[in-house]
Amino acid sequence: MNRRTNEEWVQQLSDPIDDQALSDLREILLRGLRASLSNRINTDLDAITEDFAQDALLKILKSIETFRGESRFTTWAQKIAIHVAYTELRRRRWKDISLQEIVETPEGDEYTPAILTDPATNPEQEVSQNNIFDIIYNMIESDLTERQRTAIIAILQGGMPIDQVAEKMDTNRNALYKLIHDARKRLQQSLEDRTGLTAHEVLAMFEQ
Amino acid sequence: MKIEITTLKKVLKSLTITEVEELTCSECFNEIDQYVDMLREGKSPADVMPLVKHHITLCPPCREEFEALLVALEAIDADLE
Missing domain, CATH: 1.10.1740.10 (RNA polymerase sigma factor, region 2, helix turn helix motif)
Incomplete structure (x- = not known):
């Protein structure tokens, strides 16, 4: 050739x-x-x-x-x-797996938060290994839009690729990436507001 | 919405690598051939194209295609030699 x-x-x-x-x-x-x-x-x-x-x-x-x-x-x-x-x-x-199915059917252990109240009313709570999961859980529930939450859970929990989630949400891969990027930035800021710590610091504490 | 413990960990990890400016999938796709050529020439594309490196770290489908492209190019070169 x-x-x-x-x-x-x-x-x-x-x-x-x-x-x-x-x-x-x-x-x-x-x-x-x-x-x-x-x-x-x-x-x-x-x-x-x-x-x-x-x-x-x-x-x-x-x-x-x-x-x-x-x-x-x-x-x-x-x-x-x-x-x-x-x-x-x-x-x-x-193609045959719906978003609802993937979002509503976790395969692993479902998390049950200890505090079901909105922590936005309880800022600067003391951060410990035990309540980090509560904080992240509540951030996901209260700081994100429904579409952001659905996309993040479908991808990180369901393992569905972003292009397939985009198709099922009637959008495109780029628009969905931006939606998720905005969601991550919002969660990043919210974590700092709620704990006074960066995501790196929280992860380091969690991994101790 | 039901959320698993492992998902909460993944969300936290994703926040540690979230940057203010990130490439979208299309922007990464536009650059990935140049990135791959540099990598295969023994250069360090991550130094000059850090946003591409960041995107393929964060985005599994783009990472999958990047890795597949490396395999494909290796095979082509092996056949041509």
Whole structure:
């Protein structure tokens, strides 16, 4: 197979498309996908990677003008193929599992807070290993919006990937990331307000 | 909403690595090929692209794709040599 420069790849995969370049890129994507998926897919690996490679090729050709040349072209193309494949695998894995199911059905020990009152009315309570969990529990219950709470529990407790949670919440991965980032920042501040300690300090105390 | 003890620990840990400025998944995706090439060339991309490193630490799907990309590129290079 010819080694090509980035410029050669882009030129040969732009109209009019060079068939040999397209065939070579397809072969590269297939090799990469087979290697990265061989541990995850037990049957029909070749057929499944063919489908992913085909979908990826279409995306690559469609977005080739966005390639900025800051990496090797083959790295850029392979990241698109990996993204296509892994997004689809995550979708298949989680498609029949509802958000409600994942949020309402914990698999481990459910936490029962000792203090069910809103600690916002009881600021600066003394922090001990015993009540750190109460504080975090109450922060989650009282400081977050319903959507923030649902997303965080689905991801951290249910193990659902963020793109799948986003799909089920009728939003997109970026918007959900921002929603969760805002939630984490809010909890971070709330923890400091309630305990006078940073999250690092609380964790260190907890791990003593 | 039912919350597990392990979830409370995970929330606390996530707060220790929460930064004011973070990349979204798309922003990380836009940079990850450059990050991976630098890593494979023996450079230290985390020094010049700390936000990418931070995002893949925090975001399991992006980390999964980053790791898969490394495996894929290794295989391609092995085949071409």
